[in-house]
Amino acid sequence: MDSSDDSPLFGVLPGGLSANTENAIKLHMQEIASLKAPLHGDGNVLAVIKFPRDDPSACACDGEPWHDIHLRLSSDKLLKLESKVISDMFTPRAQARFRRRLGLEELPPGIEYVLDFTPPEEGIELADITTALWLPRAVKLWFLAGLYIPSSILCITPTLSTRPLADKAVGAVLALGHDDVCKAGPCITLLGDWEPRLDHKVPGIVDENPADDLRYIPSWRRVDDYCPIRHRVAIARVLRAINGDDLLLNSAVRMWTVAQVAISLEVPQVVVDPVTQWLIAPPNTKFIEICPERAFQLAHALKIPSVLIAAFRILVNEHAVDYAYPKPAPGRRCPLTWAQRRRDELADHLSTPVEYASRAMAERLNARLNALKSDDVFNLLPGNNTQWKKLRYYEVLVAGLPVSHPLAKAHRALVNALRKSFHRWINKALKPDILDPPFQHGVKGFIEAQRRHYVPAAEYMHIMDLYNTLATPQKILTPFFWNALGQGEPEHAFSGNWSCGKPLSFFVADFNSALQDAVEEEATPEFVRSRLKAGVLSAIGQDQNTDIEFSLRDFFNIMRHGASDFCHDTVKPMDGYATDVDAGGVPLFLSDHLLLSLSEQELNYLPIWAGGLDDGSGGVFQEVIPPAEMGPSEPGPAYHTGYTAASTDADEAVTDAGTVVTTRAAPGEAPSVSNLDFDALSIGTSTANNTHDDFASMTAGQSLAVQPSGPATLAAGTTGTRSVAASTLGGNDTDDESVYAAARFQQPADHQAQGQAIAQYVDEVSEDGNEFMWEDDGDGDEADFDFDEDDNDAGKGDDADGNGSDGNSTLNGFEEIDARSARG
Numbered sequence: 001m002d003s004s005d006d007s008p009l010f011g012v013l014p015g016g017l018s019a020n021t022e023n024a025i026k027l028h029m030q031e032i033a034s035l036k037a038p039l040h041g042d043g044n045v046l047a048v049i050k051f052p053r054d055d056p057s058a059c060a061c062d063g064e065p066w067h068d069i070h071l072r073l074s075s076d077k078l079l080k081l082e083s084k085v086i087s088d089m090f091t092p093r094a095q096a097r098f099r100r101r102l103g104l105e106e107l108p109p110g111i112e113y114v115l116d117f118t119p120p121e122e123g124i125e126l127a128d129i130t131t132a133l134w135l136p137r138a139v140k141l142w143f144l145a146g147l148y149i150p151s152s153i154l155c156i157t158p159t160l161s162t163r164p165l166a167d168k169a170v171g172a173v174l175a176l177g178h179d180d181v182c183k184a185g186p187c188i189t190l191l192g193d194w195e196p197r198l199d200h201k202v203p204g205i206v207d208e209n210p211a212d213d214l215r216y217i218p219s220w221r222r223v224d225d226y227c228p229i230r231h232r233v234a235i236a237r238v239l240r241a242i243n244g245d246d247l248l249l250n251s252a253v254r255m256w257t258v259a260q261v262a263i264s265l266e267v268p269q270v271v272v273d274p275v276t277q278w279l280i281a282p283p284n285t286k287f288i289e290i291c292p293e294r295a296f297q298l299a300h301a302l303k304i305p306s307v308l309i310a311a312f313r314i315l316v317n318e319h320a321v322d323y324a325y326p327k328p329a330p331g332r333r334c335p336l337t338w339a340q341r342r343r344d345e346l347a348d349h350l351s352t353p354v355e356y357a358s359r360a361m362a363e364r365l366n367a368r369l370n371a372l373k374s375d376d377v378f379n380l381l382p383g384n385n386t387q388w389k390k391l392r393y394y395e396v397l398v399a400g401l402p403v404s405h406p407l408a409k410a411h412r413a414l415v416n417a418l419r420k421s422f423h424r425w426i427n428k429a430l431k432p433d434i435l436d437p438p439f440q441h442g443v444k445g446f447i448e449a450q451r452r453h454y455v456p457a458a459e460y461m462h463i464m465d466l467y468n469t470l471a472t473p474q475k476i477l478t479p480f481f482w483n484a485l486g487q488g489e490p491e492h493a494f495s496g497n498w499s500c501g502k503p504l505s506f507f508v509a510d511f512n513s514a515l516q517d518a519v520e521e522e523a524t525p526e527f528v529r530s531r532l533k534a535g536v537l538s539a540i541g542q543d544q545n546t547d548i549e550f551s552l553r554d555f556f557n558i559m560r561h562g563a564s565d566f567c568h569d570t571v572k573p574m575d576g577y578a579t580d581v582d583a584g585g586v587p588l589f590l591s592d593h594l595l596l597s598l599s600e601q602e603l604n605y606l607p608i609w610a611g612g613l614d615d616g617s618g619g620v621f622q623e624v625i626p627p628a629e630m631g632p633s634e635p636g637p638a639y640h641t642g643y644t645a646a647s648t649d650a651d652e653a654v655t656d657a658g659t660v661v662t663t664r665a666a667p668g669e670a671p672s673v674s675n676l677d678f679d680a681l682s683i684g685t686s687t688a689n690n691t692h693d694d695f696a697s698m699t700a701g702q703s704l705a706v707q708p709s710g711p712a713t714l715a716a717g718t719t720g721t722r723s724v725a726a727s728t729l730g731g732n733d734t735d736d737e738s739v740y741a742a743a744r745f746q747q748p749a750d751h752q753a754q755g756q757a758i759a760q761y762v763d764e765v766s767e768d769g770n771e772f773m774w775e776d777d778g779d780g781d782e783a784d785f786d787f788d789e790d791d792n793d794a795g796k797g798d799d800a801d802g803n804g805s806d807g808n809s810t811l812n813g814f815e816e817i818d819a820r821s822a823r824g
Contacts, residue, residue, distance in 0.1 A: 006350055021194050024172035024250060025148050031061050031248045035236055046111045047239050048102055049232050050118040058229050061182045066229055069236045073243055075113055081242070083266035089115045119228065132236075132260045134225050135253060136344055138291035142252030143206045143221055145286060146175030147197045151449040154589065165283040166589045175283045177250030180233040183220035193218070199748060205290060206456045223253060234261040238270060247274045252287065259298055268302045276304050282587045289590040292453045293344040294757050300350060305610040310586040310607060312354070313596040317477065319358035324366065324473040338454045338466060338474070350739035351615060352738075353605035356621055360602050362477060365595075374487075375419055381562030382388060390548070390747050391415060394515075397528050407524075410507070410514040413500075414550065417507040422498040422559070429484040432473055441481075443592070450590040463593065479571045479595045486567030488560045495552055505552065512549040519548075538625035571597050675711035 017025075032057040049069040052058075060064050081187040088094060090113060098116040101470040107114060120126045155167035155356070178184070184193075202216045224230075256280050279288060279295065288295040292311040299308035318337045335343055346354070371380050375462045378388045391411065398408040401601055447463050467480065475481050488494075495505045518524045588596075605620055606612025614620045647661045735802050 017195060021172045024176065025194055027173070027248055027464045028177055029082065029252055030063065032062055034080050035069065035233065035240075036060075036062075036064070039070045039072060043072040043074040043077075043243070044110060045073040045075050045078060046108065047071040047073050047462070048116050048118065049235055049239075050116075051232055052228055055229075058181045060180060061178050061184075066180070066233065069232070071236065071239050071243065072111075073115075073239060077242060078115075078312065081267045081270070085264070085266045086115075088496070090521065096245060116183045117239065118278040119231055119235075128261075128712075129231075129264050130226050130263060133231055134259055135223070135256060136294050137342075138205075138287070138294060138344065139252045139256045140160060140223060140225075141205055141207065142287060142592070143175055144202055144217070145170040145252075145284070146172055147216075148202045148204055149196050149198065149200060150453065153446060153449050158500070163439050163587075163589060168283055169335060170284045170286070173250060174278060174281060175251060175252055177248075179227070179251075179253055180230045182216070184389075197480055203457055204455070205286075206454060209456060209458050218284050230257055231261070234258045235265075238262050238265065238267065241270050241274075247271065249274050249278045256294075256298075257304065263301050272302050272304065276307065279304070280586050282511065284591055285310075286589055288586060289340070290590055292346055293346045297347070297350060301606070301808065303609055304609075306585045307413070308606065308610045309603075310588065312357070312603075313598055314591060314594060315354045316357045316361055316598060316602060317594045317596060319354055320361040320365075321470070321474045323358050324362040324477055325473070326471050326473065338470060339451060340459060340461060340466065341451075342454070352621065353612075357598065357602040357605045360605075361598060364601065365476050366473050368566075369426075369472075371685075373423060377419070377560065378567075381559060382565040383558050383562035384425075385555065385562065387551055387558065387560040390550060391418075392741050397531055400525060400528055404520075407511075407514040407518045410511040412542060414507045414511040416499075417497075418555070421494055421504050424497055425489065425494065425563075426485065428489070429481050430472055447593050450552040453590055453657075457608045477595055478593060480593075482571040486564045488563060491556050492551060494556055508550055508552045515549060526553075566778065571595055582648075605623070662697065 035795060047070070051066045051068055057065070075090070079090070083159055088695050089098070094211055095113060098114050099107075101116060102114060119129060149169050150167050152167045155165075176194050197216070208215065208217050223640070231252070234254070237247060237254075237258050249258065249259070255275060259268075259275050260269055262268050275298065278284065288307060291316040296311035296315060298304070299311060318339075318341070321338050322334065337343060371377065374380075378385060379392075382597075391414070394407075394411055395415075398411050399406070401408045403409075467475070467478070469620065470478070482734055495503065495508075497504050516527065552561070553565050603611060604613040605613045607616075612620070
């Protein structure tokens with residue numbers, strides 16, 4: 001299309017219109033003329049779209065009614081699209097039907113196929129396509145985005161970075177195109193409707209309030225939800241795009257209809273680029289923010305990763321706030337988000353990833369808050385806080401002092417005061433006044449200007465009032481808490497915090513005084529005094545000139561930077577403009593009240609083509625199974641990972657001074673590889689203390705015959721308890737099957753499956769010559785099992801014929817043992 005056309009039609013444009021607006025009008029009228037042009041082209045396919053005859057008044061913007069459209073297309077181009085819908089139209093049966101319906105006994109010269117793209121007039125197919133083409137509320141209202149002029153604060157603020165076009169109307173070229181049935185008549189005379197309303201009489205992209213006298217939505221702009229004329233013209237546009245012609249999308253109504261027609265014809269690739277350009281052209285990206293449900297739906301169907309990710313982030317955060325409500329109402333979804341954005345419907349297959357990701361986000365951020373509120377917070381914050389390391393080292397030393405010792409008391413008081421001061425900091429960041437100075441300069445007014453885009457004046461509530469209604473688990477799902485905590489407070493405010501009626505600085509001075517006294521006093525134990533100065537320097541990695549006293553200023557500075565980094569990992573700086581990293585490359589203008597920094601875990605619920613892990617199998621929505629790196633341990637479900645979990649999360653060591661020092665593995669440190677030590681079996685202790693009734697309830701529904709690797713079970717009808725105990729060496733002989741019978745009731749260690757435990761148990765018993773005894777099981781029987789310590793074949797079971805087994809299998813001789821023989 002040549003936008004420089006100077007035909008008389010465009011000579012009537014009055015002065016005063018901007019160049020962009022004048023260009024938008026020219027393109028609009030040229031596109032209509034092109035659609036109505038006579039048949040042209042040299043393809044071998046005749047495509048026909050017939051229009052209804054019952055409404056000759058359904059005119060386009062040129063004032064003329066629509067007539068049947070004929071297009072010539074290439075069969076090669078159509079078939080290369082690999083659309084089953086279009087391919088089926090080339091079958092002989094379909095060709096005969098089309099020729100009969102269109103009255104084409106003989107085809108025009110050069111035409112080999114005729115395709116009738118006229119929508120059906122009835123039936124399920126019509127119902128399905130009508131449902132898809134039914135215009136969403138936001139789509140019908142989007143022309144207001146071309147008229148509404150936002151507040152200038154959205155572009156230039158004293159504290160936030162400049163955002164180009166944030167304060168501009170979307171404009172005519174993207175939003176102000178007229179519908180294909182122009183109810184305004186010859187609308188070329190309504191040129192003023194193509195310009196933004198400089199009188200600010202358009203309050204936002206919202207329905208007008210019936211109670212107001214002001215009418216800012218003309219009646220002819222209220223388009224039908226479904227229009228058969230619009231449907232047919234959209235088909236013509238898609239076919240022209242297949243033919244290589246430009247596709248003009250100058251309104252949300254046209255964009256939505258064309259996209260849905262392409263999807264129904266199974267040729268979405270034809271419109272992907274134009275629809276993507278329409279959605280991501282700033283400031284038209286506000287469509288994604290005001291109606292993310294429809295943006296997500298379109299992006300999913302057309303496979304547009306950037307738009308899908310941006311809409312997904314918005315939807316997940318909004319739903320996470322709902323999910324974190326302390327008293328959720330299952331099955332009920334509020335029609336408004338917490339910031340009063342009106343929600344749209346989302347299909348089940350699209351809402352599933354949003355729901356899973358929102359729950360994961362809520363749980364992740366609440367876990368981060370719990371970490372901040374824990375007593376271990378200073379160990380979790382990033383940064384090398386040498387002052388906190390001092391206190392941790394002193395904690396080890398003062399453990400050897402009496403509880404009433406001044407240094408021990410001062411140390412406990414200081415540590416508790418530091419933690420309380422930090423927790424007060426957290427509580428302060430959660431308070432409602434975080435949107436006021438000095439925490440968030442200008443942010444409150446900034447967000448109010450954003451929300452006026454889509455919240456009607458009659459429903460409008462201030463952001464402060466809305467934030468006050470949120471519970472703590474919900475507040476941490478907004479950027480306000482994290483920005484306030486990351487910005488922190490001055491040192492004097494932190495050190496002036498009171499604990500037990502005293503400021504924090506008091507506890508610091510008291511500790512340092514007690515520390516110096518402990519170094520100088522001879523009454524202090526030597527191992528404490530000698531390490532107070534020399535040991536702490538090496539413990540924190542400092543040189544000999546480092547002061548051993550605790551510095552509140554150094555502690556505060558390092559802690560504040562650590563808290564800032566911790567918060568930065570959770571939420572990006574509130575610059576209001578999304579980048580490729582944090583929102584899929586789509587610039588966002590209205591989402592500063594949202595927390596869009598989703599983790600990799602939440603993004604994994606996206607399709608594979610958008611960078612997620614959802615391949616359509618549903619596996620991404622299931623719990624992750626631990627990897628069996630070392631393979632199965634025996635037939636059946638038992639397997640092992642090759643790693644062992646420590647019995648405790650700390651390792652204790654006793655120093656030469658008698659002090660117990662506890663060390664913990666660093667967060668994220670890989671577990672040690674299991675060496676399958678026999679010590680973990682704890683043979684010398686009783687491990688089976690369950691009664692028969694308890695065991696029956698624990699193993700209900702399990703087969704004892706086919707699951708030898710399952711939990712140890714007692715035979716039906718037995719009572720009392722059993723245990724396998726290590727005994728003194730004995731000289732009594734017994735058969736090898738009895739060893740397996742004893743081993744069957746031995747519980748394995750955490751890192752072992754049942755089969756491994758049995759094999760190792762028997763091998764060790766055979767080598768050591770231990771005696772195994774059943775404790776009284778309630779029936780008066782007692783079985784003694786003795787092994788000859790010189791028997792080199794111990795641990796090798798006999799087969800059914802009494803032949804010796806090589807003992808290589810952990811199951812040899814085990815399958816034949818039932819509960820009755822196990823009792824001896």
